[in-house]
Amino acid sequence: MEKRTLFTNKGLGIALVVPQVLLIFTFFYWPAGQALYWAFTLERPWGGGNEWVGTSNFTQLLGDPVYWNSILTSLIFAFSATVLAMGVALTMALLVDRELRGFRVYRTVLVWPYAIAAPALGVAFRFILAPEAGFMAYLNHAFPGLWNPALNGAQAMIAIVIAYVWKYIGYNFIFFLAALQAIPKSLIEAAAMDGSGLLRRIRDIQLPLLTPTIFFLVVINLTDSFTDSFGIVDLMTAGGPNRATELMVYKIFFDGFKGLDYSGAAAQSIILMLLVIALTVFQFRFLERRVHYK
Amino acid sequence: MVERSPILNLISQLLLFLGLLSALLPFAIIAIAASHDLRTVNEVPMPLTPGPYFWDNIVEAWNRADLGPKIVNSIVFAAGVALGKVFIAALTAFSIVYFRYWGKMVVFWAIFITLMLPLEVRIVPTYAVAANVLSPYQALLDISGITWLVRQATGIEIALKWGLLNSYTGLILPLIATATGTFLYRQFFLTLPDELTEAARMDGAGAIRFFFDVLLPLSRTNMAALGTIMFVWAWNQYLWPLLVTTDAAHGTAVTQLKELIPQTNGTPDWHIAMAGTLIVMLPPLVVVIFMQRWFVRGLVAAEK
């Protein structure tokens, strides 16, 4: 994507990115580079030596069916979380944008989930989704054994998707709302005057004008659900039952942060990054073509 | 509201109300848990009628976690990070969208990739940088032989040191880089009509003036959304503040909150932990309320 009209002062353009480039070099690339270098060694956590092992960390991972299972789990999680979080948020934002009675309250409260503190999120959803304690208890009372995320892997996955999505709806909602605000009311009123109904207006006017935001949110949601989801797994399922919720990033967190296997975690991080980069490049290549910037 | 359609409105209201309920439900559970005593909060199922201990628990959580000064720290920290991000992201996106130079896509992607590696995985080397921000540059000087040259020539040993531990700078600065923000502004700037730039250039307005006088005012709503999200995000950061602040004077509310969470084999005093959670969540919720006034209808008609 390129603007037709540009400023010609190259030096100024470069100067404007220098602050952020300095920050990411110092606080991300320099340290991350060291951490990723460990992927080719066996690093001792307390320091005091590491041995170059070439790509053996990678071959060990990729030769392990359990790891492929974790990749699959991550893909399922990321896609379902992204679709759900964006779908619900978009619906809510479109409804709030109609400015019906009480829309200011909705506008505020629907953002709140993003503000919940992580430990509270785990506790609340454990209560809501637990088969013996929460609302699911009533369901299980009617159909005994129907809901049991403690041993049923698919249900455990549903549970973490719900908790994660609940929080990200607030995030997506606020950006959708901001984008909808930018669409002048006159445009919608004119269309209504021409006799097009609500769904028609959404499809013909609002959605096309929202595509830059939708694209932004798809990319960010997918990336975050791959890389920012270990907290919820740690709180709710610890990867179980029997690895059903062992997302790639949770395994990285567990092996590296808890288990002190720095080299294994680094190798897994590189694989995860490559996967997410590939997905992102794909989106910029193919999805962005359908974005209407003007 | 564009047209009158009672049925449509009813359905809309119904859906919105459902959304409202599901958004509030976890908060309600937390508040109810915060109103019980130790025995009741641990009952299964926990009673859904509030108990009488709400205020006691709030006071206990407040005192135990010393939340007063910690909330002040958190406000400084989260506001600093949010403002920094909103501003630096605008600068970067402005450069990437409105200028042409070699390597600008490299910069964009380089910023984007920072989303992909959680701090938990790079904690050890990142801490080393926080202890001495200039250590990467020192290492570059050492590797390139400049340190050696200077020592040979002048006898002076170059030792760059700028420690960030236990300071607001250390809390805020490393978190200011933002891929999300940069990307968001890029998307927004790309939707702005080229005529704006042309008019500005014809006007003789320089790029900087165009940025401040045209772009930033137009981005108001986006800035509000981004600022809100980033404030909340920074507010809920745990690991970085914990590592950077070892002296209690710089601690943040969320690190204190984590300390309230019961551990295995400890007393499961979730009523206190949930009361603490409520207190700690309050400032971000208030920020969300205040952000509302920035949500105003856009003025630029985007052509279709």
Added chain:
Amino acid sequence: MKLSLLGATGAAALLALLSANAFAGGKTKIDFWYGNSGDISKRVQEVCQHFNESQKDYEIVCTSQGTYAGAVQNTIAAYRAGQQPTIVQVFDVGTLDLMLSDAYYPASKLMADEGYKVDWNNYLPGIRGYYATSKGEMYSFPFNSSTALLYWNKDAFQKIGKTEAPKTWEEAAADMKALKDAGYACPLGFNISADESWQLLEQFSAVNDQPLATKDNGYGGLDAELVFNKTKFVQYVTDLKSWYDQGLAVLKSKESGEEMVPAFASGHCQMILTSVGDHGTIGRTAAPDMHWSVAMLPTYAGIERKSSLVGGASLWVLQGKSKDEYKAAAAFLNFIAQPEQALFWSTVTGYIPVTKTGYDFMVEKGFYKDPKYQGREIAIASLTASDKLSQTHGTRLGGFLQIRNEVANGWQAIFANKVSVQEGIDQMVERGNGILRRFEATYKGKQLP
């Protein structure tokens, strides 16, 4: 904020500045990082405060790192940047990682250097056996310590005509059946997450004298191999599974909504296996008219009971600090080893005294006569059940958190009927051995003390 281009003299000045920091207000200040949270964290802070008030020369600043793993990870980060605390709390299974690092100042050496006479034999044998090196030397100070016990509901057992807890698993199985017949829905509450590896695998193996791994459970070298797919553990899991299938044993986890401790406290489950650390919690959350007690973990019939294992964490002193800071550290560690502190600590938490003198002092003060704490002496009895240590006096196996995870995965596959018991346990051992080999390769050439 210091931005400086320093010459040689500048560096010296900086060093002076740094050490000046350590003497704030004429006191030597040291940092202590720990992993406890919740009310235990509050208690640790109280211990620190007592120490600071007890003398004028030193000040200890205690910081919770949220979790045990967080305490270790953050300390490593700080250590590698030269900013480490003087004392750090390391959980039981992290002991090996510390021993293989060059980061610590051995406890025995520190106390000798600082002129304290410590009788290391005063530590309870089960605790000493766990933390000491293969040569019997103590490198860290046992701090918060516990062991696993059987909690049983006296009211329910009375209904089936029993006044004592089962001593063997055979007896326990009969009791469960009787309890079930008497209308109790959950005779035994248990769970199969990684946490329960502690009571169901490690403690079980210790009291039943079964090995977890070759080479003296890893104390003899990093090339140890897991063997618990060939021990009594297989029968134990088989039994648990069959009890579970018959509804005699019920899974109680956070995923199911009720964990086993609240399930016992509320009277929903009649027996659980958990840490003595939960004794206080159950006392405070159970209905006041519920009668319950604790007993040693059952063994299988015909096996001579051995001591159970200690769990919890120990305190390590780190390298790279000044003489004065080590003086302060030694003073603090000496302070918490006093019998009065043991009494305070056990009163406000569920943890046990770690030394014989501490225990004797508490007996003498009548601690165990207080109905609130009655039964906690069984933890001491369990830790000292045999003179000869079991084959499993501890676990010194690398990557043990990951191994526990494999144990949990195996169990979950078994209990969801995806694999047979033997297949599941073979899988745990096979994957666990992979973790051990990886750990061994990481520390190639390093000798285990």
